[in-house]
Amino acid sequence: MFRIYPAVDIKGGRCVRLLRGDLGKVTVFSDRPWEMALRWRDEGASFLHVVDLDGAVEGRPVNLRSVERILREVDIPVQVGGGVRTLEDARLLLEMGAARVIMGTRTLSDPLFLRRAAEALGERLVVSLDMRERRVAVGGWTRELDSPLQHLVDELVSCGVRRVLHTDVLRDGTLEGHAGNLPGELLGRGLGVIVAGGISSRGDILRLKELAELGVEGAVIGRALYEGAVTLAELLD
Numbered sequence: 001m002f003r004i005y006p007a008v009d010i011k012g013g014r015c016v017r018l019l020r021g022d023l024g025k026v027t028v029f030s031d032r033p034w035e036m037a038l039r040w041r042d043e044g045a046s047f048l049h050v051v052d053l054d055g056a057v058e059g060r061p062v063n064l065r066s067v068e069r070i071l072r073e074v075d076i077p078v079q080v081g082g083g084v085r086t087l088e089d090a091r092l093l094l095e096m097g098a099a100r101v102i103m104g105t106r107t108l109s110d111p112l113f114l115r116r117a118a119e120a121l122g123e124r125l126v127v128s129l130d131m132r133e134r135r136v137a138v139g140g141w142t143r144e145l146d147s148p149l150q151h152l153v154d155e156l157v158s159c160g161v162r163r164v165l166h167t168d169v170l171r172d173g174t175l176e177g178h179a180g181n182l183p184g185e186l187l188g189r190g191l192g193v194i195v196a197g198g199i200s201s202r203g204d205i206l207r208l209k210e211l212a213e214l215g216v217e218g219a220v221i222g223r224a225l226y227e228g229a230v231t232l233a234e235l236l237d
């Protein structure tokens with residue numbers, strides 16, 4: 001089943017969107033992130049995508065109060081990321097009610113931790129691959145890894161990771177659309193792939209659905225929903 005994940009990104013306790021992952025280019029959409037989460041639930045979302053942007057930079061969860069309220073208020077599954085770099089933080093979010101936790105920086109930099117996380121969290125782990133062209137960005141998009149994507153994906157598969165989130169950072173928040181040309185290294189490897197970055201139309205979704213047999217199973221939508229470029233009903237149709 002292909003899922004649409006409305007995004008609720010939190011910075012300073014507010015619901016925001018960034019442009020191309022640049023923390024200096026912020027658009028604020030609400031001072032109450034939980035109200036946006038409820039809106040998407042009411043409009044038909046079956047799963048939400050919540051990111052603590054401050055946490056991604058700090059390397060630890062920062063906006064826990066807002067995240068906790070979202071998890072308390074909505075009655076649909078939520079995947080949560082941003083600064084989750086220890087199993088303790090991951091378990092805390094799961095105990096708070098998250099259905100999945102998204103981890104990037106440490107899982108991609110520490111193979112032993114990656115294996116432990118995959119074993120401990122199983123289906124509830126999503127590994128985030130934030131990419132600028134062919135390079136994976138970590139640390140809140142502040143630095144890029146030297147490791148080739150093929151090597152990183154081989155590690156993920158070897159460790160038993162079941163799901164990844166691929167974000168095209170250069171398209172994120174631009175409304176430029178998604179070409180559907182995902183890195184071949186991710187496809188057909190037994191990984192469930194959730195796609196993010198620039199998705200702005202039903203056509204983008206239809207192109208991604210054509211890759212379902214290769215593992216593409218969902219898309220994260222942010223600015224396009226908030227600015228009315230497309231409605232959730234159109235994407236769910």
